[in-house]
Amino acid sequence: MTAPQFSLPYRVMYYDTDMGGVVHNLAYLRWVEEARTKMSEALGMDYVTLAREKNQHCVLVHHDVTYLSPALPFDDVVVNGWVERAENASIYFLFEVRRPSDNTLCVIVRQRLALVQMPQGRVLRIPKEWKALAAPAQTSDH
Amino acid sequence: MTAPQFSLPYRVMYYDTDMGGVVHNLAYLRWVEEARTKMSEALGMDYVTLAREKNQHCVLVHHDVTYLSPALPFDDVVVNGWVERAENASIYFLFEVRRPSDNTLCVIVRQRLALVQMPQGRVLRIPKEWKALAAPAQTSDH
Amino acid sequence: MTAPQFSLPYRVMYYDTDMGGVVHNLAYLRWVEEARTKMSEALGMDYVTLAREKNQHCVLVHHDVTYLSPALPFDDVVVNGWVERAENASIYFLFEVRRPSDNTLCVIVRQRLALVQMPQGRVLRIPKEWKALAAPAQTSDH
Amino acid sequence: MTAPQFSLPYRVMYYDTDMGGVVHNLAYLRWVEEARTKMSEALGMDYVTLAREKNQHCVLVHHDVTYLSPALPFDDVVVNGWVERAENASIYFLFEVRRPSDNTLCVIVRQRLALVQMPQGRVLRIPKEWKALAAPAQTSDH
Numbered sequence: 071m072t073a074p075q076f077s078l079p080y081r082v083m084y085y086d087t088d089m090g091g092v093v094h095n096l097a098y099l100r101w102v103e104e105a106r107t108k109m110s111e112a113l114g115m116d117y118v119t120l121a122r123e124k125n126q127h128c129v130l131v132h133h134d135v136t137y138l139s140p141a142l143p144f145d146d147v148v149v150n151g152w153v154e155r156a157e158n159a160s161i162y163f164l165f166e167v168r169r170p171s172d173n174t175l176c177v178i179v180r181q182r183l184a185l186v187q188m189p190q191g192r193v194l195r196i197p198k199e200w201k202a203l204a205a206p207a208q209t210s211d212h
Numbered sequence: 213m214t215a216p217q218f219s220l221p222y223r224v225m226y227y228d229t230d231m232g233g234v235v236h237n238l239a240y241l242r243w244v245e246e247a248r249t250k251m252s253e254a255l256g257m258d259y260v261t262l263a264r265e266k267n268q269h270c271v272l273v274h275h276d277v278t279y280l281s282p283a284l285p286f287d288d289v290v291v292n293g294w295v296e297r298a299e300n301a302s303i304y305f306l307f308e309v310r311r312p313s314d315n316t317l318c319v320i321v322r323q324r325l326a327l328v329q330m331p332q333g334r335v336l337r338i339p340k341e342w343k344a345l346a347a348p349a350q351t352s353d354h
Numbered sequence: 355m356t357a358p359q360f361s362l363p364y365r366v367m368y369y370d371t372d373m374g375g376v377v378h379n380l381a382y383l384r385w386v387e388e389a390r391t392k393m394s395e396a397l398g399m400d401y402v403t404l405a406r407e408k409n410q411h412c413v414l415v416h417h418d419v420t421y422l423s424p425a426l427p428f429d430d431v432v433v434n435g436w437v438e439r440a441e442n443a444s445i446y447f448l449f450e451v452r453r454p455s456d457n458t459l460c461v462i463v464r465q466r467l468a469l470v471q472m473p474q475g476r477v478l479r480i481p482k483e484w485k486a487l488a489a490p491a492q493t494s495d496h
Numbered sequence: 497m498t499a500p501q502f503s504l505p506y507r508v509m510y511y512d513t514d515m516g517g518v519v520h521n522l523a524y525l526r527w528v529e530e531a532r533t534k535m536s537e538a539l540g541m542d543y544v545t546l547a548r549e550k551n552q553h554c555v556l557v558h559h560d561v562t563y564l565s566p567a568l569p570f571d572d573v574v575v576n577g578w579v580e581r582a583e584n585a586s587i588y589f590l591f592e593v594r595r596p597s598d599n600t601l602c603v604i605v606r607q608r609l610a611l612v613q614m615p616q617g618r619v620l621r622i623p624k625e626w627k628a629l630a631a632p633a634q635t636s637d638h
Contacts, residue, residue: 083530084553085236089229089285089405090472095414096227096387099380104509118492119372127510130379136526143231144544174474188374191424225388226411231547237556240500245522246367263515268369269497270420270504272521276560282617286402333566367535369522374567378511433613 074150075205076109076163093138098145098177102165105149106181108199113203115152125188131160133181141176145169159184159193188197216292216348218251224287234282240319241277244307247291248323255259255345267330273302276325283318287311298343301326301335306349357487358434360393366429377425382461383419386449389433390465397437397487409472415444417465425460436479440485443468443477448491500576502535503630508571518566524603525561528591531575532607539629542593551614559584567602571595582627585610585619588632603609 086097120126147169167177172199184196228239254265260267289311311321327336370381377414380401431453438446451461503596546552573595580588593603596604
Protein backbone atom coordinates (compact mmCIF):
# COMPACT_ATOMS: atom_id res chain seq x y z
CA MET A 71 0.00 0.00 0.00
CA THR A 72 1.52 3.30 -1.05
CA ALA A 73 1.30 6.23 1.34
CA PRO A 74 -1.98 8.14 1.13
CA GLN A 75 -1.95 11.30 -0.95
CA PHE A 76 -4.12 12.95 1.66
CA SER A 77 -5.25 12.18 5.19
CA LEU A 78 -8.16 13.87 6.91
CA PRO A 79 -8.48 13.46 10.69
CA TYR A 80 -12.08 13.32 11.88
CA ARG A 81 -13.72 13.16 15.30
CA VAL A 82 -16.98 11.20 15.45
CA MET A 83 -19.92 13.42 16.44
CA TYR A 84 -23.36 12.52 17.85
CA TYR A 85 -24.92 13.27 14.47
CA ASP A 86 -22.67 10.61 12.91
CA THR A 87 -24.07 7.85 15.13
CA ASP A 88 -27.36 5.99 15.28
CA MET A 89 -29.42 3.99 17.76
CA GLY A 90 -27.22 0.95 17.16
CA GLY A 91 -24.48 2.78 19.10
CA VAL A 92 -22.15 2.97 16.09
CA VAL A 93 -21.53 5.34 13.19
CA HIS A 94 -24.36 5.39 10.63
CA ASN A 95 -23.36 4.21 7.15
CA LEU A 96 -24.11 7.57 5.54
CA ALA A 97 -21.76 9.48 7.83
CA TYR A 98 -18.63 7.83 6.41
CA LEU A 99 -19.62 9.06 2.96
CA ARG A 100 -19.83 12.64 4.20
CA TRP A 101 -16.33 12.31 5.63
CA VAL A 102 -15.12 10.91 2.31
CA GLU A 103 -16.62 13.89 0.47
CA GLU A 104 -14.77 16.22 2.82
CA ALA A 105 -11.53 14.28 2.29
CA ARG A 106 -11.97 14.21 -1.49
CA THR A 107 -12.68 17.93 -1.65
CA LYS A 108 -9.71 18.87 0.50
CA MET A 109 -7.43 16.38 -1.24
CA SER A 110 -8.41 17.71 -4.65
CA GLU A 111 -7.53 21.18 -3.54
CA ALA A 112 -4.29 20.09 -1.89
CA LEU A 113 -3.24 18.34 -5.10
CA GLY A 114 -3.91 21.46 -7.14
CA MET A 115 -7.17 20.64 -8.90
CA ASP A 116 -8.97 23.87 -9.71
CA TYR A 117 -12.46 22.53 -8.98
CA VAL A 118 -13.42 25.59 -6.90
CA THR A 119 -12.72 27.89 -9.83
CA LEU A 120 -14.51 25.57 -12.22
CA ALA A 121 -17.59 25.47 -9.98
CA ARG A 122 -17.69 29.19 -9.21
CA GLU A 123 -16.82 30.59 -12.59
CA LYS A 124 -18.01 27.95 -15.05
CA ASN A 125 -20.70 26.00 -13.18
CA GLN A 126 -18.72 22.82 -13.81
CA HIS A 127 -18.88 20.21 -11.06
CA CYS A 128 -17.24 16.89 -10.26
CA VAL A 129 -20.15 14.53 -9.79
CA LEU A 130 -20.24 11.01 -8.47
CA VAL A 131 -20.96 8.41 -11.14
CA HIS A 132 -20.36 5.24 -9.17
CA HIS A 133 -19.20 4.17 -5.79
CA ASP A 134 -18.57 0.88 -4.13
CA VAL A 135 -18.47 0.89 -0.35
CA THR A 136 -17.43 -1.94 1.96
CA TYR A 137 -18.17 -1.63 5.66
CA LEU A 138 -15.70 -3.78 7.58
CA SER A 139 -15.82 -2.59 11.15
CA PRO A 140 -17.84 0.23 12.69
CA ALA A 141 -16.34 3.45 13.98
CA LEU A 142 -17.62 4.24 17.45
CA PRO A 143 -18.86 7.38 19.24
CA PHE A 144 -16.08 9.92 19.86
CA ASP A 145 -13.53 7.89 17.90
CA ASP A 146 -10.69 9.77 16.31
CA VAL A 147 -10.51 8.38 12.82
CA VAL A 148 -8.61 9.26 9.68
CA VAL A 149 -9.76 9.21 6.07
CA ASN A 150 -6.91 8.30 3.72
CA GLY A 151 -7.22 9.05 0.03
CA TRP A 152 -5.63 8.22 -3.30
CA VAL A 153 -6.31 9.26 -6.90
CA GLU A 154 -6.34 5.82 -8.50
CA ARG A 155 -6.38 6.85 -12.14
CA ALA A 156 -7.97 9.21 -14.63
CA GLU A 157 -9.38 8.58 -18.08
CA ASN A 158 -10.88 10.89 -20.66
CA ALA A 159 -14.20 11.21 -18.92
CA SER A 160 -13.65 9.68 -15.48
CA ILE A 161 -11.45 10.07 -12.45
CA TYR A 162 -11.18 7.26 -9.87
CA PHE A 163 -10.52 7.69 -6.16
CA LEU A 164 -9.88 5.24 -3.36
CA PHE A 165 -10.55 6.09 0.28
CA GLU A 166 -10.27 4.15 3.50
CA VAL A 167 -11.47 5.11 6.95
CA ARG A 168 -9.22 3.89 9.75
CA ARG A 169 -9.11 4.20 13.53
CA PRO A 170 -5.43 4.79 14.26
CA SER A 171 -5.63 3.90 17.96
CA ASP A 172 -5.91 0.20 17.08
CA ASN A 173 -5.30 0.47 13.31
CA THR A 174 -8.78 -0.89 12.56
CA LEU A 175 -9.81 -0.55 8.92
CA CYS A 176 -13.45 0.55 9.11
CA VAL A 177 -14.59 1.33 5.58
CA ILE A 178 -13.25 1.18 2.02
CA VAL A 179 -14.73 3.44 -0.66
CA ARG A 180 -14.00 3.39 -4.37
CA GLN A 181 -15.47 6.26 -6.36
CA ARG A 182 -15.67 7.20 -10.00
CA LEU A 183 -16.45 10.83 -10.79
CA ALA A 184 -17.08 12.84 -13.93
CA LEU A 185 -16.66 16.54 -14.60
CA VAL A 186 -20.03 17.88 -15.68
CA GLN A 187 -21.24 21.15 -17.19
CA MET A 188 -24.33 22.32 -15.34
CA PRO A 189 -27.18 22.89 -15.80
CA GLN A 190 -27.10 20.84 -19.02
CA GLY A 191 -25.36 17.88 -17.37
CA ARG A 192 -22.92 17.47 -20.27
CA VAL A 193 -19.87 15.34 -19.42
CA LEU A 194 -16.58 17.17 -20.00
CA ARG A 195 -13.07 15.94 -20.65
CA ILE A 196 -10.98 15.42 -17.51
CA PRO A 197 -8.21 18.09 -17.47
CA LYS A 198 -4.89 16.55 -18.42
CA GLU A 199 -3.21 18.04 -15.33
CA TRP A 200 -5.56 15.96 -13.20
CA LYS A 201 -4.45 12.77 -14.90
CA ALA A 202 -0.90 13.43 -13.78
CA LEU A 203 -2.03 13.29 -10.16
CA ALA A 204 -2.82 9.59 -10.10
CA ALA A 205 -0.89 7.63 -7.48
CA PRO A 206 -2.71 4.32 -7.19
CA ALA A 207 -2.73 2.57 -3.84
CA GLN A 208 -1.31 -0.54 -5.56
CA THR A 209 -3.23 -2.97 -3.51
CA SER A 210 -5.13 -6.03 -4.53
CA ASP A 211 -6.42 -6.95 -1.11
CA HIS A 212 -9.62 -4.92 -1.16
CA MET B 213 -55.58 25.13 19.67
CA THR B 214 -57.12 25.34 16.24
CA ALA B 215 -56.92 22.30 13.98
CA PRO B 216 -53.65 22.05 12.06
CA GLN B 217 -53.66 23.29 8.49
CA PHE B 218 -51.49 20.36 7.52
CA SER B 219 -50.35 17.13 9.12
CA LEU B 220 -47.44 15.05 7.90
CA PRO B 221 -47.12 11.49 9.21
CA TYR B 222 -43.51 10.37 9.63
CA ARG B 223 -41.86 7.09 10.59
CA VAL B 224 -38.60 7.43 12.56
CA MET B 225 -35.66 5.93 10.63
CA TYR B 226 -32.22 4.78 11.82
CA TYR B 227 -30.67 7.91 10.28
CA ASP B 228 -32.91 10.04 12.49
CA THR B 229 -31.50 8.56 15.70
CA ASP B 230 -28.21 8.89 17.54
CA MET B 231 -26.13 6.95 20.09
CA GLY B 232 -28.35 8.28 22.89
CA GLY B 233 -31.07 5.95 21.58
CA VAL B 234 -33.42 8.83 20.67
CA VAL B 235 -34.03 11.05 17.67
CA HIS B 236 -31.22 13.53 17.00
CA ASN B 237 -32.22 17.20 17.29
CA LEU B 238 -31.48 17.94 13.62
CA ALA B 239 -33.83 15.24 12.35
CA TYR B 240 -36.96 17.02 13.61
CA LEU B 241 -35.98 20.07 11.56
CA ARG B 242 -35.77 17.98 8.40
CA TRP B 243 -39.27 16.69 9.08
CA VAL B 244 -40.48 20.25 9.62
CA GLU B 245 -39.00 21.31 6.28
CA GLU B 246 -40.85 18.47 4.60
CA ALA B 247 -44.09 19.44 6.36
CA ARG B 248 -43.65 23.13 5.50
CA THR B 249 -42.94 22.38 1.86
CA LYS B 250 -45.91 20.06 1.48
CA MET B 251 -48.20 22.35 3.48
CA SER B 252 -47.23 25.34 1.35
CA GLU B 253 -48.12 23.42 -1.74
CA ALA B 254 -51.36 22.07 -0.27
CA LEU B 255 -52.40 25.61 0.64
CA GLY B 256 -51.77 26.83 -2.87
CA MET B 257 -48.49 28.73 -2.52
CA ASP B 258 -46.70 28.74 -5.86
CA TYR B 259 -43.21 28.38 -4.40
CA VAL B 260 -42.24 25.61 -6.85
CA THR B 261 -42.97 27.87 -9.81
CA LEU B 262 -41.16 30.77 -8.12
CA ALA B 263 -38.09 28.61 -7.50
CA ARG B 264 -37.99 26.96 -10.91
CA GLU B 265 -38.89 29.92 -13.11
CA LYS B 266 -37.68 32.93 -11.15
CA ASN B 267 -34.98 31.59 -8.81
CA GLN B 268 -36.97 32.97 -5.86
CA HIS B 269 -36.79 30.93 -2.66
CA CYS B 270 -38.41 30.96 0.76
CA VAL B 271 -35.48 31.11 3.15
CA LEU B 272 -35.39 30.67 6.89
CA VAL B 273 -34.67 33.91 8.77
CA HIS B 274 -35.26 32.76 12.32
CA HIS B 275 -36.42 29.73 14.19
CA ASP B 276 -37.04 28.93 17.77
CA VAL B 277 -37.13 25.26 18.69
CA THR B 278 -38.16 23.70 21.99
CA TYR B 279 -37.40 20.05 22.60
CA LEU B 280 -39.87 18.70 25.15
CA SER B 281 -39.73 14.94 24.87
CA PRO B 282 -37.71 12.77 22.51
CA ALA B 283 -39.22 10.75 19.70
CA LEU B 284 -37.94 7.19 19.78
CA PRO B 285 -36.69 4.70 17.18
CA PHE B 286 -39.49 3.45 14.87
CA ASP B 287 -42.03 5.86 16.37
CA ASP B 288 -44.88 6.92 14.16
CA VAL B 289 -45.07 10.66 14.66
CA VAL B 290 -46.98 13.48 13.05
CA VAL B 291 -45.84 17.00 12.21
CA ASN B 292 -48.70 19.51 12.52
CA GLY B 293 -48.39 22.92 10.91
CA TRP B 294 -50.01 26.35 10.90
CA VAL B 295 -49.30 29.56 9.01
CA GLU B 296 -49.27 31.95 11.95
CA ARG B 297 -49.26 35.23 10.08
CA ALA B 298 -47.67 37.08 7.16
CA GLU B 299 -46.26 40.58 6.94
CA ASN B 300 -44.78 42.51 4.06
CA ALA B 301 -41.46 40.74 4.18
CA SER B 302 -42.00 37.79 6.50
CA ILE B 303 -44.19 34.75 6.85
CA TYR B 304 -44.44 32.93 10.21
CA PHE B 305 -45.09 29.24 10.70
CA LEU B 306 -45.74 27.11 13.76
CA PHE B 307 -45.06 23.38 13.83
CA GLU B 308 -45.33 20.72 16.47
CA VAL B 309 -44.12 17.14 16.40
CA ARG B 310 -46.35 14.72 18.27
CA ARG B 311 -46.44 10.98 18.88
CA PRO B 312 -50.12 10.14 18.51
CA SER B 313 -49.93 6.77 20.27
CA ASP B 314 -49.64 8.52 23.65
CA ASN B 315 -50.25 12.10 22.48
CA THR B 316 -46.77 13.17 23.59
CA LEU B 317 -45.77 16.61 22.38
CA CYS B 318 -42.13 16.17 21.35
CA VAL B 319 -40.98 19.41 19.73
CA ILE B 320 -42.34 22.89 18.99
CA VAL B 321 -40.86 24.94 16.16
CA ARG B 322 -41.61 28.55 15.31
CA GLN B 323 -40.16 29.79 12.03
CA ARG B 324 -39.96 33.08 10.21
CA LEU B 325 -39.20 32.97 6.52
CA ALA B 326 -38.57 35.52 3.80
CA LEU B 327 -39.00 35.27 0.04
CA VAL B 328 -35.64 35.98 -1.53
CA GLN B 329 -34.45 36.65 -5.07
CA MET B 330 -31.34 34.59 -5.76
CA PRO B 331 -28.49 34.92 -6.45
CA GLN B 332 -28.58 38.52 -5.23
CA GLY B 333 -30.31 37.65 -1.96
CA ARG B 334 -32.76 40.56 -2.25
CA VAL B 335 -35.81 40.25 0.02
CA LEU B 336 -39.11 40.36 -1.88
CA ARG B 337 -42.62 41.28 -0.84
CA ILE B 338 -44.70 38.36 0.43
CA PRO B 339 -47.46 37.67 -2.15
CA LYS B 340 -50.79 38.96 -0.87
CA GLU B 341 -52.47 35.61 -1.55
CA TRP B 342 -50.10 34.04 0.96
CA LYS B 343 -51.21 36.47 3.64
CA ALA B 344 -54.76 35.22 3.30
CA LEU B 345 -53.62 31.74 4.31
CA ALA B 346 -52.81 32.60 7.92
CA ALA B 347 -54.72 30.54 10.46
CA PRO B 348 -52.92 31.08 13.75
CA ALA B 349 -52.88 28.23 16.25
CA GLN B 350 -54.32 30.64 18.85
CA THR B 351 -52.37 29.28 21.71
CA SER B 352 -50.44 31.06 24.38
CA ASP B 353 -49.17 27.96 26.11
CA HIS B 354 -45.99 27.47 24.14
CA MET C 355 -37.64 -6.96 -14.75
CA THR C 356 -40.10 -8.37 -12.25
CA ALA C 357 -42.48 -5.99 -10.51
CA PRO C 358 -40.97 -4.28 -7.49
CA GLN C 359 -41.81 -5.79 -4.10
CA PHE C 360 -42.15 -2.30 -2.69
CA SER C 361 -42.37 1.22 -4.09
CA LEU C 362 -41.81 4.36 -2.04
CA PRO C 363 -42.93 7.66 -3.55
CA TYR C 364 -40.69 10.58 -2.57
CA ARG C 365 -40.81 14.33 -3.20
CA VAL C 366 -37.41 16.02 -3.57
CA MET C 367 -36.83 18.60 -0.82
CA TYR C 368 -34.39 21.53 -0.62
CA TYR C 369 -32.23 19.57 1.81
CA ASP C 370 -31.84 16.85 -0.83
CA THR C 371 -30.26 19.24 -3.34
CA ASP C 372 -26.90 20.97 -3.60
CA MET C 373 -25.34 23.99 -5.28
CA GLY C 374 -25.12 22.08 -8.56
CA GLY C 375 -28.91 22.39 -8.80
CA VAL C 376 -29.49 18.64 -8.58
CA VAL C 377 -30.01 16.05 -5.85
CA HIS C 378 -26.88 15.39 -3.77
CA ASN C 379 -25.55 11.84 -3.99
CA LEU C 380 -26.11 11.13 -0.29
CA ALA C 381 -29.80 11.99 -0.43
CA TYR C 382 -30.66 8.99 -2.64
CA LEU C 383 -29.15 6.70 -0.01
CA ARG C 384 -31.41 8.16 2.67
CA TRP C 385 -34.41 7.47 0.45
CA VAL C 386 -33.19 3.91 -0.09
CA GLU C 387 -32.90 3.40 3.67
CA GLU C 388 -36.48 4.59 4.07
CA ALA C 389 -37.62 2.27 1.28
CA ARG C 390 -35.70 -0.70 2.69
CA THR C 391 -37.08 -0.16 6.18
CA LYS C 392 -40.66 0.18 5.01
CA MET C 393 -40.32 -2.71 2.55
CA SER C 394 -38.89 -4.97 5.25
CA GLU C 395 -41.83 -4.22 7.44
CA ALA C 396 -44.34 -4.62 4.61
CA LEU C 397 -42.85 -8.03 3.80
CA GLY C 398 -43.19 -9.15 7.39
CA MET C 399 -39.60 -8.98 8.66
CA ASP C 400 -39.65 -8.45 12.40
CA TYR C 401 -36.67 -6.11 12.48
CA VAL C 402 -38.42 -3.59 14.75
CA THR C 403 -38.96 -6.25 17.41
CA LEU C 404 -35.40 -7.50 16.98
CA ALA C 405 -34.02 -3.98 17.43
CA ARG C 406 -36.23 -2.99 20.34
CA GLU C 407 -36.21 -6.20 22.32
CA LYS C 408 -32.91 -7.84 21.41
CA ASN C 409 -30.66 -5.01 20.25
CA GLN C 410 -30.18 -6.83 16.94
CA HIS C 411 -29.82 -4.62 13.87
CA CYS C 412 -29.59 -5.08 10.13
CA VAL C 413 -26.38 -3.34 9.17
CA LEU C 414 -25.00 -2.46 5.79
CA VAL C 415 -21.98 -4.54 4.81
CA HIS C 416 -21.56 -3.45 1.21
CA HIS C 417 -23.26 -1.30 -1.34
CA ASP C 418 -22.67 -0.51 -4.92
CA VAL C 419 -24.30 2.64 -6.26
CA THR C 420 -24.54 3.80 -9.86
CA TYR C 421 -25.67 7.36 -10.56
CA LEU C 422 -27.16 7.49 -14.05
CA SER C 423 -29.18 10.67 -14.21
CA PRO C 424 -29.82 13.27 -11.52
CA ALA C 425 -33.16 13.82 -9.86
CA LEU C 426 -34.08 17.48 -9.84
CA PRO C 427 -35.57 19.90 -7.30
CA PHE C 428 -39.24 19.17 -6.52
CA ASP C 429 -39.23 16.00 -8.62
CA ASP C 430 -41.67 13.30 -7.66
CA VAL C 431 -39.61 10.14 -7.71
CA VAL C 432 -40.19 6.57 -6.69
CA VAL C 433 -37.82 4.11 -5.04
CA ASN C 434 -38.49 0.54 -6.17
CA GLY C 435 -37.11 -2.35 -4.15
CA TRP C 436 -36.48 -6.08 -4.38
CA VAL C 437 -35.03 -8.66 -2.00
CA GLU C 438 -32.52 -10.28 -4.32
CA ARG C 439 -31.54 -13.26 -2.21
CA ALA C 440 -30.58 -14.32 1.28
CA GLU C 441 -27.77 -16.54 2.51
CA ASN C 442 -26.83 -17.74 5.96
CA ALA C 443 -25.26 -14.48 7.01
CA SER C 444 -26.27 -11.98 4.33
CA ILE C 445 -29.36 -10.56 2.71
CA TYR C 446 -29.13 -8.76 -0.65
CA PHE C 447 -31.38 -5.93 -1.82
CA LEU C 448 -31.72 -4.11 -5.11
CA PHE C 449 -33.18 -0.61 -5.37
CA GLU C 450 -33.70 1.80 -8.21
CA VAL C 451 -34.75 5.44 -8.09
CA ARG C 452 -36.92 6.50 -11.00
CA ARG C 453 -38.73 9.66 -12.06
CA PRO C 454 -42.06 8.37 -13.34
CA SER C 455 -42.98 11.53 -15.27
CA ASP C 456 -40.45 10.64 -17.99
CA ASN C 457 -39.48 7.16 -16.72
CA THR C 458 -35.88 8.25 -16.18
CA LEU C 459 -33.80 5.75 -14.23
CA CYS C 460 -31.75 7.93 -11.85
CA VAL C 461 -29.85 5.63 -9.51
CA ILE C 462 -29.30 1.88 -8.97
CA VAL C 463 -28.29 0.60 -5.55
CA ARG C 464 -27.28 -2.93 -4.62
CA GLN C 465 -26.88 -3.60 -0.92
CA ARG C 466 -25.74 -6.49 1.21
CA LEU C 467 -26.74 -6.45 4.86
CA ALA C 468 -26.06 -8.61 7.89
CA LEU C 469 -28.04 -9.08 11.05
CA VAL C 470 -25.81 -8.11 13.95
CA GLN C 471 -26.05 -8.47 17.72
CA MET C 472 -25.13 -5.19 19.36
CA PRO C 473 -23.13 -4.03 21.20
CA GLN C 474 -20.77 -6.96 20.53
CA GLY C 475 -21.18 -6.73 16.75
CA ARG C 476 -21.56 -10.48 16.37
CA VAL C 477 -23.05 -11.56 13.01
CA LEU C 478 -26.21 -13.65 13.39
CA ARG C 479 -27.89 -16.16 11.12
CA ILE C 480 -30.47 -14.65 8.75
CA PRO C 481 -33.94 -15.87 9.86
CA LYS C 482 -35.19 -18.56 7.49
CA GLU C 483 -38.51 -16.72 7.02
CA TRP C 484 -36.54 -13.84 5.51
CA LYS C 485 -34.97 -16.14 2.93
CA ALA C 486 -38.41 -17.01 1.63
CA LEU C 487 -38.99 -13.36 0.75
CA ALA C 488 -36.47 -13.19 -2.05
CA ALA C 489 -37.92 -12.16 -5.40
CA PRO C 490 -34.96 -11.24 -7.57
CA ALA C 491 -35.39 -8.53 -10.17
CA GLN C 492 -34.13 -10.96 -12.81
CA THR C 493 -32.24 -8.42 -14.79
CA SER C 494 -28.77 -8.51 -16.17
CA ASP C 495 -28.80 -5.03 -17.61
CA HIS C 496 -27.54 -3.16 -14.56
CA MET D 497 -17.97 41.17 22.68
CA THR D 498 -15.53 39.12 24.67
CA ALA D 499 -13.13 36.85 22.83
CA PRO D 500 -14.64 33.47 21.91
CA GLN D 501 -13.79 30.57 24.19
CA PHE D 502 -13.46 28.36 21.15
CA SER D 503 -13.24 28.84 17.39
CA LEU D 504 -13.80 26.09 14.86
CA PRO D 505 -12.68 26.75 11.29
CA TYR D 506 -14.91 25.11 8.71
CA ARG D 507 -14.83 24.78 4.92
CA VAL D 508 -18.22 24.73 3.20
CA MET D 509 -18.80 21.42 1.37
CA TYR D 510 -21.23 20.51 -1.43
CA TYR D 511 -23.40 18.64 1.09
CA ASP D 512 -23.78 21.86 3.07
CA THR D 513 -25.38 23.71 0.15
CA ASP D 514 -28.75 23.56 -1.57
CA MET D 515 -30.31 24.44 -4.92
CA GLY D 516 -30.54 28.09 -3.86
CA GLY D 517 -26.76 28.24 -4.24
CA VAL D 518 -26.15 28.95 -0.55
CA VAL D 519 -25.63 26.92 2.63
CA HIS D 520 -28.75 25.06 3.77
CA ASN D 521 -30.08 26.13 7.18
CA LEU D 522 -29.51 22.71 8.75
CA ALA D 523 -25.82 22.66 7.89
CA TYR D 524 -24.96 25.53 10.25
CA LEU D 525 -26.45 23.53 13.11
CA ARG D 526 -24.19 20.58 12.35
CA TRP D 527 -21.19 22.90 12.47
CA VAL D 528 -22.41 24.29 15.79
CA GLU D 529 -22.68 20.78 17.21
CA GLU D 530 -19.12 20.10 16.14
CA ALA D 531 -17.97 23.37 17.71
CA ARG D 532 -19.88 22.72 20.93
CA THR D 533 -18.50 19.22 21.26
CA LYS D 534 -14.93 20.27 20.64
CA MET D 535 -15.27 23.37 22.84
CA SER D 536 -16.69 21.29 25.69
CA GLU D 537 -13.74 18.99 25.50
CA ALA D 538 -11.23 21.83 25.18
CA LEU D 539 -12.71 23.45 28.30
CA GLY D 540 -12.38 20.24 30.26
CA MET D 541 -15.96 18.97 30.41
CA ASP D 542 -15.91 15.20 30.81
CA TYR D 543 -18.90 14.56 28.55
CA VAL D 544 -17.14 11.75 26.66
CA THR D 545 -16.59 9.82 29.88
CA LEU D 546 -20.15 10.52 31.00
CA ALA D 547 -21.54 9.25 27.70
CA ARG D 548 -19.32 6.17 27.43
CA GLU D 549 -19.32 5.03 31.04
CA LYS D 550 -22.62 6.30 32.42
CA ASN D 551 -24.89 6.73 29.37
CA GLN D 552 -25.36 10.38 30.35
CA HIS D 553 -25.75 12.83 27.47
CA CYS D 554 -25.97 16.58 27.00
CA VAL D 555 -29.20 17.06 25.08
CA LEU D 556 -30.59 20.12 23.41
CA VAL D 557 -33.60 21.60 25.20
CA HIS D 558 -34.03 24.81 23.27
CA HIS D 559 -32.33 26.76 20.55
CA ASP D 560 -32.94 30.04 18.91
CA VAL D 561 -31.31 30.57 15.53
CA THR D 562 -31.08 33.78 13.53
CA TYR D 563 -29.96 33.59 9.91
CA LEU D 564 -28.48 36.95 8.93
CA SER D 565 -26.46 36.33 5.80
CA PRO D 566 -25.82 33.10 3.94
CA ALA D 567 -22.47 31.35 3.82
CA LEU D 568 -21.57 30.45 0.26
CA PRO D 569 -20.09 27.40 -1.48
CA PHE D 570 -16.40 26.82 -0.58
CA ASP D 571 -16.42 29.63 1.99
CA ASP D 572 -13.96 29.37 4.82
CA VAL D 573 -16.03 30.20 7.87
CA VAL D 574 -15.44 30.08 11.59
CA VAL D 575 -17.79 29.06 14.37
CA ASN D 576 -17.14 31.03 17.56
CA GLY D 577 -18.50 29.78 20.86
CA TRP D 578 -19.13 30.90 24.43
CA VAL D 579 -20.56 29.21 27.50
CA GLU D 580 -23.06 31.86 28.51
CA ARG D 581 -24.07 30.53 31.90
CA ALA D 582 -25.01 27.39 33.80
CA GLU D 583 -27.80 26.74 36.24
CA ASN D 584 -28.73 23.67 38.25
CA ALA D 585 -30.32 21.87 35.35
CA SER D 586 -29.30 23.88 32.27
CA ILE D 587 -26.22 25.10 30.49
CA TYR D 588 -26.46 27.91 27.92
CA PHE D 589 -24.22 28.37 24.91
CA LEU D 590 -23.88 31.12 22.33
CA PHE D 591 -22.43 30.51 18.88
CA GLU D 592 -21.91 32.68 15.85
CA VAL D 593 -20.88 31.68 12.36
CA ARG D 594 -18.71 34.25 10.61
CA ARG D 595 -16.92 34.51 7.28
CA PRO D 596 -13.59 36.06 8.21
CA SER D 597 -12.69 37.19 4.68
CA ASP D 598 -15.22 40.03 4.90
CA ASN D 599 -16.18 39.65 8.58
CA THR D 600 -19.78 38.83 7.66
CA LEU D 601 -21.85 37.55 10.56
CA CYS D 602 -23.89 34.73 9.02
CA VAL D 603 -25.78 33.02 11.83
CA ILE D 604 -26.32 33.39 15.59
CA VAL D 605 -27.32 30.38 17.67
CA ARG D 606 -28.33 30.35 21.32
CA GLN D 607 -28.71 26.93 22.88
CA ARG D 608 -29.85 25.56 26.21
CA LEU D 609 -28.84 22.02 27.05
CA ALA D 610 -29.52 19.61 29.87
CA LEU D 611 -27.52 16.64 31.11
CA VAL D 612 -29.74 13.59 30.87
CA GLN D 613 -29.50 10.03 32.14
CA MET D 614 -30.43 7.64 29.34
CA PRO D 615 -32.42 5.56 28.68
CA GLN D 616 -34.77 6.92 31.36
CA GLY D 617 -34.39 10.53 30.22
CA ARG D 618 -34.00 11.81 33.79
CA VAL D 619 -32.51 15.33 34.00
CA LEU D 620 -29.34 15.48 36.11
CA ARG D 621 -27.66 18.30 37.99
CA ILE D 622 -25.10 20.24 35.95
CA PRO D 623 -21.63 19.46 37.38
CA LYS D 624 -20.36 22.42 39.42
CA GLU D 625 -17.07 22.46 37.51
CA TRP D 626 -19.04 23.20 34.36
CA LYS D 627 -20.61 26.26 35.94
CA ALA D 628 -17.18 27.74 36.48
CA LEU D 629 -16.59 27.71 32.72
CA ALA D 630 -19.12 30.39 31.87
CA ALA D 631 -17.67 33.38 30.06
CA PRO D 632 -20.64 35.22 28.65
CA ALA D 633 -20.19 37.08 25.39
CA GLN D 634 -21.48 40.24 27.12
CA THR D 635 -23.30 41.53 24.16
CA SER D 636 -26.76 42.99 23.87
CA ASP D 637 -26.72 43.47 20.14
CA HIS D 638 -28.08 40.10 19.11
